[in-house]
Amino acid sequence: xxxxxxxxxxxxxxxxxxxxxxxxxxxxxxxxxxxxxxxxxxxxxxxxxxxxxxxxxxxxxxxxxxxxxxxxxxxxxxxxxxxxxxxxxxxxxxxxxxxxxxxxxxxxxxxxxxxxxxxxxxxxxxxxxxxxxxx
Amino acid sequence: xxxxxxxxxxxxxxxxxxxxxxxxxxxxxxxxxxxxxxxxxxxxxxxxxxxxxxxxxxxxxxxxxxxxxxxxxxxxxxxxxxxxxxxxxxxxxxxxxxxxxxxxxxxxxxxxxxxxxxxxxxxxxxxxxxxxxxx
DNA sequence: GATATTAAAGACTCTTAATATCTGCGATAC
DNA sequence: GTATCGCAGATATTAAGAGTCTTTAATATC
Ligand code: SF4
Ligand code: SF4
Numbered sequence: 019x020x021x022x023x024x025x026x027x028x029x030x031x032x033x034x035x036x037x038x039x040x041x042x043x044x045x046x047x048x049x050x051x052x053x054x055x056x057x058x059x060x061x062x063x064x065x066x067x068x069x070x071x072x073x074x075x076x077x078x079x080x081x082x083x084x085x086x087x088x089x090x091x092x093x094x095x096x097x098x099x100x101x102x103x104x105x106x107x108x109x110x111x112x113x114x115x116x117x118x119x120x121x122x123x124x125x126x127x128x129x130x131x132x133x134x135x136x137x138x139x140x141x142x143x144x145x146x147x148x149x150x151x152x153x
Numbered sequence: 154x155x156x157x158x159x160x161x162x163x164x165x166x167x168x169x170x171x172x173x174x175x176x177x178x179x180x181x182x183x184x185x186x187x188x189x190x191x192x193x194x195x196x197x198x199x200x201x202x203x204x205x206x207x208x209x210x211x212x213x214x215x216x217x218x219x220x221x222x223x224x225x226x227x228x229x230x231x232x233x234x235x236x237x238x239x240x241x242x243x244x245x246x247x248x249x250x251x252x253x254x255x256x257x258x259x260x261x262x263x264x265x266x267x268x269x270x271x272x273x274x275x276x277x278x279x280x281x282x283x284x285x286x287x288x
Numbered sequence: 289g290a291t292a293t294t295a296a297a298g299a300c301t302c303t304t305a306a307t308a309t310c311t312g313c314g315a316t317a318c
Numbered sequence: 319g320t321a322t323c324g325c326a327g328a329t330a331t332t333a334a335g336a337g338t339c340t341t342t343a344a345t346a347t348c
Contacts, residue, residue: 019156021243021258022306029254045323059308065325078316079322094257108156118280119164122229122272123156130265137257145253157335180294194337200296213345214293289348296343307332316323 024063025101027053029139031064032097035073035085036143043082063101070100095134159198160236162188164274166199167232170208170220171278178217198236205235230269 050057067073073083108123185192202208243258
């Protein structure tokens with residue numbers, strides 16, 4: 019059980035877009051080069067982020083992707099939901115009434131999600147920025 | 154990203170074995186029937202649990218599986234580790250020095266594991282037992 | 289000791305999901 | 319109009335999970 023690589027790429031892309039001065043657009047080929055990916059593959063991931071409303075795409079010449087207006091509210095969990103879907107980690111198909119096992123597993127998962135929801139990408143971006151200025 | 158079915162089967166098996174009077178052994182075919190599985194498939198899962206020291210196997214005639222001596226200390230996390238391995242959910246192969254993203258993901262995962270570590274199977278087994286007496 | 293019973297291990301197939309590429313379409317700037 | 323770009327669909331390719339079959343080794347019973 020592991021997060022997909024797409025989630026990793028999505029997180030990096032989001033941070034990168036947040037660091038764009040004035041929230042300007044960046045083309046997929048630049049984002050792909052940065053992460054050593056093929057543009058077509060990354061494009062699929064970016065489409066997911068777009069549909070989730072985390073970034074905004076502008077097609078056509080001089081187009082690209084830019085961070086959404088909700089920039090300061092985007093959490094790690096938002097990105098993960100966009101790439102991984104929002105299904106439960108533990109999904110017993112039977113669902114017995116008042117299942118004790120499911121209870122424990124779901125509660126634990128909730129603990130993880132709470133943390134991921136409380137951590138905002140903007141804070142990471144800011145830290146990265148200040149590190150770059152130092153170095 | 155989902156827990157494997159094996160983890161579900163393992164959890165059910167563990168609870169079942171804990172409910173055996175006197176911790177007596179149960180054969181794989183009985184455990185398999187209970188969960189509508191093939192004995193050979195379940196056998197692989199049971200071997201993992203055995204190697205993790207959560208259950209004890211006795212081969213040969215009248216053999217089977219019984220719960221380990223550490224019965225009262227076995228947590229959900231122990232079972233999950235046995236079936237899923239103990240690799241991290243978020244595993245970036247690069248591992249940059251002081252990576253901020255990895256930090257957040259690992260911390261969140263830790264929150265989940267803390268909960269899974271604190272929840273003991275024996276408590277679930279006892280609840281199941283008392284429910285059965287009620288019904 | 290012979291035999292029946294049972295767990296352990298390895299090879300193997302099947303299915304599914306993730307990964308990745310290629311192609312054509314539609315929107316936009318110039 | 320044309321070059322540039324994101325979007326969607328089809329299509330490999332790969333990896334992991336799910337599950338079966340067969341053989342081997344250990345044990346109890348007789
Ligand atoms: S007891 Fe819970 S986990 Fe087990 S089969 Fe029922 S619903 Fe699923
Ligand atoms: S910044 Fe962190 S997650 Fe990103 S490549 Fe480096 S180690 Fe991996």
